[in-house]
Amino acid sequence: DGGITQSPKYLFRKEGQNVTLSCEQNLNHDAMYWYRQDPGQGLRLIYYSQIVNDFQKGDIAEGYSVSREKKESFPLTVTSAQKNPTAFYLCASGIRDTGHFGQGTRLTVV
Amino acid sequence: GQSLEQPSEVTAVEGAIVQINCTYQTSGFYGLSWYQQHDGGAPTFLSYNALDGLEETGRFSSFLSRSDSYGYLLLQELQMKDSASYFCAPTPYNTDKLIFGTGTRLQVFP
Numbered sequence: 677d678g679g680i681t682q683s684p685k686y687l688f689r690k691e692g693q694n695v696t697l698s699c700e701q702n703l704n705h706d707a708m709y710w711y712r713q714d715p716g717q718g719l720r721l722i723y724y725s726q727i728v729n730d731f732q733k734g735d736i737a738e739g740y741s742v743s744r745e746k747k748e749s750f751p752l753t754v755t756s757a758q759k760n761p762t763a764f765y766l767c768a769s770g771i772r773d774t775g776h777f778g779q780g781t782r783l784t785v786v
Numbered sequence: 787g788q789s790l791e792q793p794s795e796v797t798a799v800e801g802a803i804v805q806i807n808c809t810y811q812t813s814g815f816y817g818l819s820w821y822q823q824h825d826g827g828a829p830t831f832l833s834y835n836a837l838d839g840l841e842e843t844g845r846f847s848s849f850l851s852r853s854d855s856y857g858y859l860l861l862q863e864l865q866m867k868d869s870a871s872y873f874c875a876p877t878p879y880n881t882d883k884l885i886f887g888t889g890t891r892l893q894v895f896p
Binding site for chain 2: 709711717718719720721724734766768774775776777778779780
């Protein structure tokens, strides 16, 4: 079955450490996205990529970095520069009318 | 600029009909999507309106009026499992990204 896989589901990070969240899709989608969701809030766009080797900043890109070396993969690195990284991170792919989401990674800074 | 407005919370009883409104301000957009998200889960796609008018999918219908910058999601024959957050998401012109608001939390009571 086609879909999006995010890993890990839960992640704990010490302050000052970088951490990378994985996102893989086998839907053959060109576009991929990373969103952040805080408790009781909506989704805010961090980065998105419309094609391999190209990506654009979203509304809250500071403290994050991404790469898009393969069509299937769009990893997100949460750097130590991100001051409040504890959140639910969602990866998505697809065109504008049928976005598919992964099951999310819940990141907690300890 | 871009802005989205949805009611923060709506309550209803099983079997009822509920309408969740969405008003938006964008400089131009392709269409309007709706997503459902249960607590702790990932958003799932419900519907997409590329044109003005009503789109029906089972118990759910979605409406778009571009001239009024307005859309709504209509849920009929409510069930307990419909308790979730609902997000409208327009896609601005010349991008493939979805803009999410803070969503509407629907609570269905017996």
